[in-house]
Amino acid sequence: MASKKTILKKIQIVLTKHFESPEDAFNFFDKDGDKKLSKDEIVSLLKEAEINGFIRGLVGSKLIEGYDKDGDEQVDWKEFKNAVAEMAKDIE
Known part of the structure; x- marks a missing residue:
């Protein structure tokens, strides 16, 4: 199984190489436009990565578990922005 660092690096590559900003990436993967990423939408991001x-599926669940601060089992823009910042630190 890929290490956490490897997975985070792949996600970071998708976010930085394919999108102008983390917000553009968030909006792209927010397929239903509800301003939150569901597990399915996060899995779509992971597929792209x-x-x-x-x-x-396991990684998607763990990402939600780790970054969903309000407990709604989704990742909103603020949580996503914090996750991107944390990922950058974890990769260094």
Whole structure:
């Protein structure tokens, strides 16, 4: 299984190489426009980051668990922005 650092690096690559800003990435993956990323939308981001299909669901759940601060089982823009900042620190 890929390490946490490897997964975070792949996510960071998608966010920085394919989008002008983290907000553009968030809006792209927010398919239903509700200003929150559901597990399915996060799994879509992980697929774009070429995270193995076998572990995508698990990683999606762990990302929600780690970054969902208000307990709604989704990641809103503020939580996403904080997650991106934390990911950058974890990769260094």
